[in-house]
Amino acid sequence: QKEVEQNSGPLSVPEGAIASLNCTYSDRVSQSFFWYRQYSGKSPELIMSIYSNGDKEDGRFTAQLNKASQYVSLLIRDSQPSDSATYLCAVKRTGGFKTIFGAGTRLFVKA
């Protein structure tokens, strides 16, 4: 079982739509959850972090966490072509410095 699983995509949405990206993790002691955006050939860029069950909103982005279901998601509202990238889900267990990344979901936003 993979530690952090994401649908590889590609996920294609029209400009202005909501993009929904999902992630599941296997380690129940995971405590910190992150979404990174990675453009081709570039480094990961932190978008959101979430630690408590529920929703966390930041601008057009909403992260959702359900620890009972071991599930994290990222919603991107009013998607723009510039949002086209690979979105990486990352997980860290309590007391651990190691961040475990999923393989990422490729998002295409069509103009």
Add this chain to the structure above:
Amino acid sequence: EPEVTQTPSHQVTQMGQEVILRCVPISNHLYFYWYRQILGQKVEFLVSFYNNEISEKSEIFDDQFSVERPDGSNFTLKIRSTKLEDSAMYFCASSENPPLGVAGGTYNEQFFGPGTRLTVL
């Protein structure tokens, strides 16, 4: 806005040679990390470093790897004898705080540098 910087952007080396990858973390950050990403694969944790000590390392980080903070600003990754399979992007990251569950721990948001592309021939 402060950022992590890395040099060189691209390093080409012969198999068996030693390479040193350099990073300058964000100035008020105390926790430093190295990750690698083989082309087309996921980002993999190598090592974390705090207070001149390794705080955690992965199984990838074997005896051919070492890290050092030689002065107050630089953080380096040395690969002693490079192999073909070491070819990858190497990312340095830094964070201000330790992770939850560690004394003083909080969000531990890590910020990545632009990476060094290492090509081993």
